[in-house]
Amino acid sequence: MSSSTRDPAAAAAHSFNKILAQPGKSTKSKRSGDVDESVKKLRRMILVEGIPSQVDATLRPRIWKILLRVDEISxxxxxxxxxxxxxxxxxxxxxxxxxxxxxxxxxxxxxxxxxxxxxxxxxxxxxxxxxxxxxxxxxxxxxxxxxxxxxxxxxxxxxxxxxxxxxxxxxACPLYVQPTLEGVHRGLKLLDRCLKIVDPELFAYLRSKNLSAEIYAFPSVLTLCACTPPLDQVLKLWDFLLAFGVHLNVLCVIAQLLLIREDVMSSSSPMKLLRTFPPLDAVPVIGIAVTLVRDLPVELYDELVRHPYELSGI
The missing domain is CATH 1.10.8.270 (putative rabgap domain of human tbc1 domain family member 14 like domains)
Structure with a gap:
């Protein structure tokens, strides 16, 4: 039995490397269809396995460049x-x-x-x-x-x-870095709207304490959760966001809320809890975020997808 068969992380690294090393398909020479097919495979692997960077430190940088379509480096x-x-x-x-x-x-x-x-x-x-x-x-x-x-x-x-x-x-997110931070403020409004649908009770409780996403979620939306340690978990979350879209960060913030829901609902001053989110744990956050997508109306999800980059207002 090979070591990659015995070790799931090594097996995953082997699978990623197989996708990345398909013959005759360097990033520069790949036809558009080939790139799209490779990206689809990488996305599936990221969602199911996660990038095993501890086994092969070269994987994440190579995958990020493919997901971002970066092939011209001068x-x-x-x-x-x-x-x-x-x-x-x-x-x-x-x-x-x-x-x-x-x-x-x-x-x-x-x-x-x-x-x-x-x-x-x-x-x-x-x-x-x-x-x-x-x-x-x-x-x-x-x-x-x-x-x-x-x-x-x-x-x-x-x-x-x-x-x-x-x-x-x-x-990916040009409106997040405009002088007015337009994309960030759109994301915060969308966070409130999404939370109201996926957990109306939690939304109502936070509102009863005058807490909107603008107040408690601004750093997490502004930085795409990079402000919440540890960094190794941030990188796993970013693997997911680069693969499927930064708009999903809004749902990842809601996922973090849901993971501490019981504490928030039983606190008379929930802002004390929300001022600093607990250490990030990417796998459950991603799992909850993916599930939440199914609960959103199509029109709202479409707005969520477009909010980081589309110039027309929500």
């Missing part, structure tokens, strides 16, 4: 931005970067503050150049430092992290 482009020096909002960036995931020792050991500053500076310069071609304005906004953190932690180089982060921000 060191010259990135270094061109970096050599311009501080961007116009450098001071604002530095006000946030020093406290990024400050309590996570593993993150601090792998990702230095200057790496975060460089990536965010470069992102601002990139969009300074693209301003006239884009319908949206991108600069540095609150929370962007935390959204950048998982990419710098996961990807093997700053250059790869930069291009994955840029693609993610510009395509």
């Amino acid at each position: 060191a010259d482009t990135f270094l061109g931005y970096v050599t311009r020096g501080p961007c116009e909002v450098r001071e604002k960036i530095r006000n946030d970067t020093f406290r990024t995931l400050a309590t996570d020792k593993g993150f601090k050991e792998r990702v230095r503050e200057d790496m975060l500053v460089r990536l965010l500076d470069a992102f601002v310069w990139r969009n300074h150049d693209q301003h006239e071609r884009s319908r949206l304005d991108f600069t540095y906004v609150q929370g962007m430092n935390v959204l950048a953190a998982p990419f710098l932690y996961t990807l093997p180089s700053e250059i790869e992290a930069f291009f994955c982060f840029a693609k993610f921000i510009e395509h």
Whole structure:
């Protein structure tokens, strides 16, 4: 019996590597249909098995690049931005970067503050150049430092992290990083609407305490739950969000609420509990979020899907 057969994580790593290494299908040379088929297989595996990064540390970065469709990585482009020096909002960036995931020792050991500053500076310069071609304005906004953190932690180089982060921000959740944080506020309103449907009793109790999602869920929606440790669980949750859509983070926040529902309902001051969510446990959160999708009306779920990127208002 092979070691991969005996060890489920090793078997999963083997299955992922098999999908990633299909002959003649490098990221650059894959036809669109081939990429779509590979992504479908990866999504299924992520949902059923999870990425066994402890067995093969190269898996997550390779999978993230495929899910984000990042195949053009130019060191010259990135270094061109970096050599311009501080961007116009450098001071604002530095006000946030020093406290990024400050309590996570593993993150601090792998990702230095200057790496975060460089990536965010470069992102601002990139969009300074693209301003006239884009319908949206991108600069540095609150929370962007935390959204950048998982990419710098996961990807093997700053250059790869930069291009994955840029693609993610510009395509997956552009409205979350507009100066008004429009996507975040939409997400919070949708969280209230979804909670009212999936658990009307919990929703009513929170409202009786004057607690809306804007009050208790803002950090979790703003950072796609990256503000809730531990980081290894955040990365598992992000595997799911990158595979199936960042809109599902709203349901992941509701899932975290449901996991502490009994404590919340029996507390006379639930905000004390909700001020800091319990440590993240990705597997049950993902399982509950997937189940909640079935409980939502089609029109509401459609709004949820579109809220991070579609310009027309909800």
